[in-house]
Amino acid sequence: MPFFAKWFALFCLSFAFVNLSFALTDSTASQPLVYPPIFGKEKLPLVDIKQSELPAPFNFLLTQPLMTLGLEKYYQRNGQIKVIHAQKNAKKNTYSRAILMVMDNNKKRNDVSVAQARNETITVEFALITMNFNALPDPVIKAVLHSNTPFGKLLALHKIKTTTSNRAYFKLPCTAPLATLIRCKLNSSLYGRLNTLNHSGNGQWLAHVLEILPAIRCTQTTCQPA
Secondary structure (H helix, E strand, O other), rough: OOOHHHHHHHHHHOOOOOOEEEEEEOOEEEEOOOOOOOOOOOOOOOEEEOOOOOOHHHHOOOOOHHHHHHHHHHOOOOOEEEEEEEEOOOOOOEEEEEEEEEEEOOOOOOOOHHHHOOOOOEEHHHHHHHHEEOOOHHHHHHHHHHOOEEEEEEHHHOOOOOEEEEEEEEEEEHHHHHHHHHHOOOEEEEEEEEEEEEEOOOOEEEEEEEEEOOEEEOOOOEEEOO
């Protein structure tokens, strides 16, 4: 099995979301995997691609060390997360969740809470993440469980320096379930990445992450699906 498929299989198994399948395709293989119960039984075809094949702005966004900081820099807005599904593994002391990152569509206002109340948010990311609570300090764990601050921003706020390993890039079409979640145009091309965040000091893994970004076109004030 190619590296991409092997790594993603391990990632999905760490989520322990059972009884569902996730189809991964590349030039040589298709591997049945598990994924969170938010897509029903639909299979999502992820196609492994090279970094050089990423179009703009994904060639910037998907190569950032921490996605949250890159998204906030690119859109010039603050991001908050919306948890779709979460699960803790008490035995391994890991915490897995599926999230959306949302921002205020009004760049000048830049207030996610107000935007949510008025249904004026934009969704800039869908992510699956498994965090290693064995390697994270208590204040970060508490914030993960009880705040809407993105994980990458928590790492930055608590001055936890990271390295990246096992990074791979992929593309996939916008399916109906994804369109509902991130408001992408049906059948449009989406791009994403898999990677592991590690503590730069001791080398412990902090999180395994899968991130999918929609195509968004912005003016000086607002954004719309491209």
